[in-house]
Amino acid sequence: MKNKIIRILTVLLFSIIIVSCSSSKKEEANNYFNQINQHVSKVIYQPEKIKELKEREQKKYESTGDRIYKISSRYIELFYNFNNSGNKNDENAINQIPIVYELLILNNNDYDYITIACNFNLAHQFEHKSPKLAMQFLNEAIKLDEKLGKKYYLPHLYHMKGRLLFNNKKYSQALTYFNKSLQNLDKTRHNLIFISSMHNNFAWCHEKMGHLNLALKEAGEAAKILENEKNLKPDEIAFLTGIKGSMGFYYFKKKNFPEAEKLLIQEFEVHKKSRKNDHESIANLTKLFDLYNETNQNDKMKEVVEYGKSIEPEITIISDKILINEMVQSYYLKMNDTPMVKKLCKKLIVLHDRNDEKSNQRLTYISDTLNNFTIRNIDQKHQYTIEAQKFKNKLMLIAVCIVGIIFGVTIYIIRNINKKEKELVDKEKIILMKNKKILEQDLKRQEEKITNLHLNLNLKIETEKTFLDNIRKMKKFKNIDAEQTVTDLFLKINNLIQIDRKNYDLVNESSLENKLFIQRLSEKFPSLTNNELKFCVYYKLEFSSKEISLLENITEGSARVYKTKIKTKMNIGKESILNIFLKSI
Numbered sequence: 001m002k003n004k005i006i007r008i009l010t011v012l013l014f015s016i017i018i019v020s021c022s023s024s025k026k027e028e029a030n031n032y033f034n035q036i037n038q039h040v041s042k043v044i045y046q047p048e049k050i051k052e053l054k055e056r057e058q059k060k061y062e063s064t065g066d067r068i069y070k071i072s073s074r075y076i077e078l079f080y081n082f083n084n085s086g087n088k089n090d091e092n093a094i095n096q097i098p099i100v101y102e103l104l105i106l107n108n109n110d111y112d113y114i115t116i117a118c119n120f121n122l123a124h125q126f127e128h129k130s131p132k133l134a135m136q137f138l139n140e141a142i143k144l145d146e147k148l149g150k151k152y153y154l155p156h157l158y159h160m161k162g163r164l165l166f167n168n169k170k171y172s173q174a175l176t177y178f179n180k181s182l183q184n185l186d187k188t189r190h191n192l193i194f195i196s197s198m199h200n201n202f203a204w205c206h207e208k209m210g211h212l213n214l215a216l217k218e219a220g221e222a223a224k225i226l227e228n229e230k231n232l233k234p235d236e237i238a239f240l241t242g243i244k245g246s247m248g249f250y251y252f253k254k255k256n257f258p259e260a261e262k263l264l265i266q267e268f269e270v271h272k273k274s275r276k277n278d279h280e281s282i283a284n285l286t287k288l289f290d291l292y293n294e295t296n297q298n299d300k301m302k303e304v305v306e307y308g309k310s311i312e313p314e315i316t317i318i319s320d321k322i323l324i325n326e327m328v329q330s331y332y333l334k335m336n337d338t339p340m341v342k343k344l345c346k347k348l349i350v351l352h353d354r355n356d357e358k359s360n361q362r363l364t365y366i367s368d369t370l371n372n373f374t375i376r377n378i379d380q381k382h383q384y385t386i387e388a389q390k391f392k393n394k395l396m397l398i399a400v401c402i403v404g405i406i407f408g409v410t411i412y413i414i415r416n417i418n419k420k421e422k423e424l425v426d427k428e429k430i431i432l433m434k435n436k437k438i439l440e441q442d443l444k445r446q447e448e449k450i451t452n453l454h455l456n457l458n459l460k461i462e463t464e465k466t467f468l469d470n471i472r473k474m475k476k477f478k479n480i481d482a483e484q485t486v487t488d489l490f491l492k493i494n495n496l497i498q499i500d501r502k503n504y505d506l507v508n509e510s511s512l513e514n515k516l517f518i519q520r521l522s523e524k525f526p527s528l529t530n531n532e533l534k535f536c537v538y539y540k541l542e543f544s545s546k547e548i549s550l551l552e553n554i555t556e557g558s559a560r561v562y563k564t565k566i567k568t569k570m571n572i573g574k575e576s577i578l579n580i581f582l583k584s585i
Contacts, residue, residue: 035074078121100125142158145157200242271285329341455546521536542579
């Protein structure tokens with residue numbers, strides 16, 4: 001016995017060592033991917049540097065054959081499509097989807113860092129195209145990152161979940177996740193813009209909930225965080241400009257038009273000077289237009305419209321073109337310039353058609369990509385199954401010694417188990433035979449009870465008929481010997497009482513069985529009344545309607561009505577036999 005315990009502990013120890021080594025290797029790989037991410041983030045606006053990093057990882061893979069380097073080289077490709085503002089180009093970002101799916105297939109859920117990064121990327125891709133799908137990817141990434149406890153992407157994952165909730169108009173929940181993001185951000189210079197961004201997000205939520213003073217307070221805090229830092233980077237300056245523009249919009253909603261105009265013009269001048277003509281600059285232009293429209297400053301409104309018309313040909317994103325043209329159309333509507341309104345209507349129809357066509361093309365592309373991924377994923381899983389089998393074969397060779405040690409113990413245990421199972425089966429057979437005999441005896445006894453009950457009921461019926469005949473004779477023949485007749489009637493009444501007593505005894509001999517039957521019946525059909533449950537006992541005992549009517553002192557028609565009601569409540573067809581159904585319960 002002692003040797004057996006030692007062998008088992010040896011096997012367990014060997015298994016723990018294998019698992020520990022595997023976990024350690026995965027953790028090292030996750031840390032390596034995190035380092036790659038940090039390296040590539042430093043050269044995010046330098047495509048040539050990014051390509052050099054990819055080539056370096058590819059060479060490592062070619063020289064070592066280690067799949068980690070193949071994954072890292074593929075991961076770096078996700079950073080190819082960044083522009084100088086630090087955002088992914090919307091036109092090119094969609095092309096990342098096949099790369100992400102290929103990376104997921106290549107990773108095969110082996111390294112959590114890559115799984116998190118890919119799900120995070122896909123959540124970005126589907127944020128506006130399919131928010132529900134984006135939330136699924138995001139939740140998977142959050143679950144993994146929280147489980148690891150490394151916070152690789154956790155603050156940014158919380159930030160994005162808050163944004164998805166915000167887009168879904170769940171502003172209080174969005175505030176919760178923006179706050180979770182802020183709490184998980186390290187208070188470093190690197191995260192300065194992210195910390196400021198969280199306060200700006202608080203402001204968005206408060207504005208949507210109608211808390212404009214709180215919105216201005218949080219936006220002011222966001223601006224203050226950046227303004228207190230020296231030597232701001234270009235992306236930080238751009239973000240600070242956007243915050244000031246948002247504050248201008250909040251003042252506009254508070255009807256503080258002078259302050260709103262001042263801040264919106266500041267943002268407008270920055271965008272005009274940089275001539276980027278991106279979505280932020282178009283949004284600022286439309287807000288400024290709304291302000292002048294609200295305050296009836298037609299001359300300034302015209303200046304904004306003319307500027308919008310001048311930059312419209314340079315804008316490449318169709319949705320931004322639509323915003324510009326809708327703004328211009330609003331101006332000409334106010335000016336009652338019908339020809340220009342009609343012209344712009346036609347132009348907007350064309351733009352909307354182009355936008356819809358482009359959206360359909362994207363959806364088709366995404367759909368095809370998803371389908372291809374599904375097919376490739378199936379093929380890849382099959383391939384991994386083959387490779388896994390090869391790996392298992394190697395492990396089998398290594399573990400053959402261990403198998404030899406435990407083989408004898410296993411055979412011994414199996415034999416003991418089989419022996420015990422056989423003994424158990426034999427015992428169960430004996431018990432089943434005994435139970436069968438008991439059941440047969442019970443069934444025979446029940447049949448005898450029912451036969452006796454039927455005989456007593458028939459006797460009662462005959463006695464009652466004689467009793468009624470005697471009463472009719474007394475009524476018909478007035479000179480009949482009354483004393484003799486009363487004596488006969490008394491005897492017959494006594495017989496009826498004795499028969500009822502016997503019937504009562506017969507029914508109540510199985511009262512425990514009936515009680516259990518009624519309990520099961522009431523649990524299965526709770527709508528049955530106590531009276532209907534009692535009638536079910538009669539039906540189970542195969543009493544006829546006439547016999548039930550005599551026992552319950554009701555008419556045969558009433559007994560049949562009870563039967564119909566019970567079948568209806570049990571939802572069994574008219575053609576079904578009730579007593580057979582009741583016996584099956």
